[in-house]
Amino acid sequence: MGPHPAVAAIRLAVRRTLTDLAAEAGTTFTAPVREPRQRPAEAPLVAAAVGTTLIGNAARHPSGLPRTPAAPGSPLVLVAVSGGADSMALAVAAAFEAPKIGLRVGAVTVDHGLQPGSADRAAQVAERLRSLGLDPVEAVPVLVGRAGGPEAAARDARYAALDEAAERHGAIAVLLGHTRDDQAETVLLGLARGSGSRSLAGMPAQKGRYRRPLLELDRAATRQACSAQAIPVWDDPHNCDPAYTRSRVRHEVLPVLEKHLGGGVVEALARTARLFRDDADALDQWASLAERDLRTGEGTLDAVKLAELPPAVRRRVLRRAALRAGCPAGDLFARHLETVDLLVTGWRGQGPLHLPGGVEATRRCGTLVFRRQGD
Ligand SMILES: Nc1ncnc2c1ncn2[C@@H]1O[C@H](COP(=O)(O)OP(=O)(O)OP(=O)(O)O)[C@@H](O)[C@H]1O
Known part of the structure; x- marks a missing residue:
């Protein structure tokens, strides 16, 4: 047996x-x-x-x-x-x-x-x-x-x-x-x-x-x-x-x-997880390629080209840039990225945004700049 x-x-x-x-x-x-x-x-x-x-x-x-x-x-x-x-x-x-x-x-x-x-x-x-x-x-x-x-x-x-x-x-x-x-x-x-x-x-x-x-x-x-x-x-x-x-x-x-x-x-939710994983992986890959194309220097991104990206990819590019500048991953939430996104899609001269980890996001002359304060 x-x-x-x-x-x-x-x-x-x-x-x-x-x-x-x-x-x-x-x-x-x-x-x-x-x-x-x-x-x-x-x-x-x-x-x-x-x-x-x-x-x-x-x-x-x-x-x-x-x-x-x-x-x-x-x-x-x-x-x-x-x-x-x-x-x-x-x-x-x-x-x-x-x-x-x-x-x-x-x-x-x-x-x-x-x-x-x-x-x-x-x-x-x-x-x-x-x-x-x-x-x-x-x-x-x-x-x-x-x-x-x-x-x-x-x-x-x-x-x-x-x-x-x-x-x-x-x-x-x-x-x-x-x-x-x-x-x-x-x-x-x-x-x-x-x-x-x-x-x-x-x-x-x-x-x-x-x-x-x-x-x-x-x-x-x-x-x-x-x-x-x-x-x-x-x-x-x-x-x-x-x-x-x-x-x-x-x-x-x-x-x-x-x-x-x-x-x-339970089975359906687990299947949902698998499908979302594939989607999320694909979007991450797209964002990684897009970021390379948009980077104009250390911590800077071309805001005009960013605006042309689909929101799901754009937010991922913004997240990557914020993390790279020193935002702790666990403290960076969707609401932070939504306000950063407005520097791209709702630009009306708003001032620097303060993100977790002392990181600042600003828009200057068509460029988004991510810097840790004091750097
Ligand atoms: N105190 C612990 N020490 C070591 N590993 C742990 C401990 N608690 C959880 N884990 C690991 O994390 C897994 C998930 O834990 P969780 O408490 O979420 O699930 P669980 O349903 O209680 O699992 P289990 O039946 O093994 O306790 C566990 O199966 C184990 O591998």
Whole structure:
């Protein structure tokens, strides 16, 4: 009997990502290993209820632990693990697949320190991961600030810790457990913010060192996979806390949409993300070519030629120029670009515009000038 279909689907998705990574790293493939027989323990879900502490017997799972870990010094991939079903299913699949491909796999679990007992829980998750064959495994405590609200502050601290761990261990990539459901939520959140196509494109499967192998799979699959392999999971109470926007989207908004618009909303939103990604990529490429043509010097653009561009391309050129002059990407919003755009399309001699990061945009003699004050 082969593995549970959800386990097989997750392994396949992870294998694809790891194979790409191994090819990029120039790793030599080892001979393919046959799927091991499923063990009888692939039945009960040990702990999946909200707030459940980790229990379970590591010796009983998962099915088919890697036989021989990849040689020391082989390229290392880290998995970012919260302890939830998505990232646990991902970590187990990576531990199963990586040695066959000549990669080592480790994990980092970040302790945000936002709940009582979080350090103990992070230590338990780390221990669990070690018992699953991942190495190295670290539980990293972080200090979460306040900038941008609680979700953004936790995310910033988490990614800083993941980046630092990846650098320190020389990892070739960090895997994240986002699923198609997370993607649908991201698209809805972007839509509600009134964002452009780049935001509606959701999360990319690959960005820098980060990869999201499960982006085409349902959250239900990761739960089923953990259940089938008797992997204890921990549900972050924040995921169900209505104080968090994403939680409300997950538990209230999406179910209502599914109910009233018919099934398949999550899939449709994920498809929307893919289509918008292609559109946004094409527009970015166009803007990059147009910018080369319009640049008249360091931080200066030909305003007359800018006016001839379609708005979607023009705004992208303006954004690029503002970023190049030193605007922080996270602080530059559509409303800033709309006012800069008026220097091109609604010119009536208005004065310099002050953009985030101390950048100033002015129009002089048919030229837009972006400069950081004091430069
Ligand atoms: N505390 C953490 N430590 C390490 N990685 C994390 C942590 N929290 C989230 N991640 C990574 O980011 C991904 C998305 O996290 P998020 O909280 O948005 O989703 P989730 O549905 O709660 O995922 P999961 O079921 O894995 O907890 C996780 O799958 C994991 O890869």
